[in-house]
Amino acid sequence: MREPPARFDPDPSLSRAAMEALQRDIADAAVFGDDLPFDPARVGDGDPEAPVVAGVDQAFRTDRDPTVAVSAIVCWRGGEVVERTHAAVEVDFPYVPGLLSFREAGPILAAFGTLDHDPDLALFDGSGRLHFRQAGLATHVGTALDVPSVGVAKSLLCGTPRGSVDALPETARVPIEVREDDDVDAPVGTVIGYVYQSRQFPDSRRINPLYVSPGHRIGAETAVGVVARCGGDYKLPEPTRLADAYADEMK
């Protein structure tokens, strides 16, 4: 698909201050409301007209000196894999909470560059708006490519759930808002994502919920909705789970 504009290049050689400044610019350019060129209620439908969802995930080869990031993309449409691609890129920037995209967005954009399909929506492993400067990985890449995107994280980076998240029943969702003591660049009370209990066991054992947030061109409620419509039999949405397995296979 198309090349990303240099404006939002996730350059790992930038200073930390420059990275944070870029994230504020990205958050300004991002759209955290529904602006979708497709009907989100049709995600997961089994017909050829249904939206194409791209699941994106990475695996790393640390048996090399410059670590190699293997970024995988699986395009999925109503239960069918319509395309798979990947890219392997050397990375030297470490994982730093809040700056994940400066480690992973480069390899991800390289993989998108080899993708034939133009996905309607992209699901990322990490946060979107659920980020200190409202510019997590899903927001960064979604905005750079101007593709509707959603962040699906397995743990919470910031924000406060509006209520209890213990023993949530399957499909339950709890808004995550900004509180006074949260270090998030958004007004107090803003809903920046949702806790989503995608799967749950009948017994006492607990499965951790997912933390879903808007990346670009989608609102928080619709974001959880589409993730729910991509759900298979596992905790992670199908496109993400398939990309995870493909990334592992490719490394």
Added chain:
DNA sequence: GCGACAG
């Protein structure tokens, strides 16, 4: 100084 946080 303490806290503490995606992958």
Added chain:
DNA sequence: ATCTTGTCGC
């Protein structure tokens, strides 16, 4: 993210 066997339960 990655390193890793067995083990508990449906």
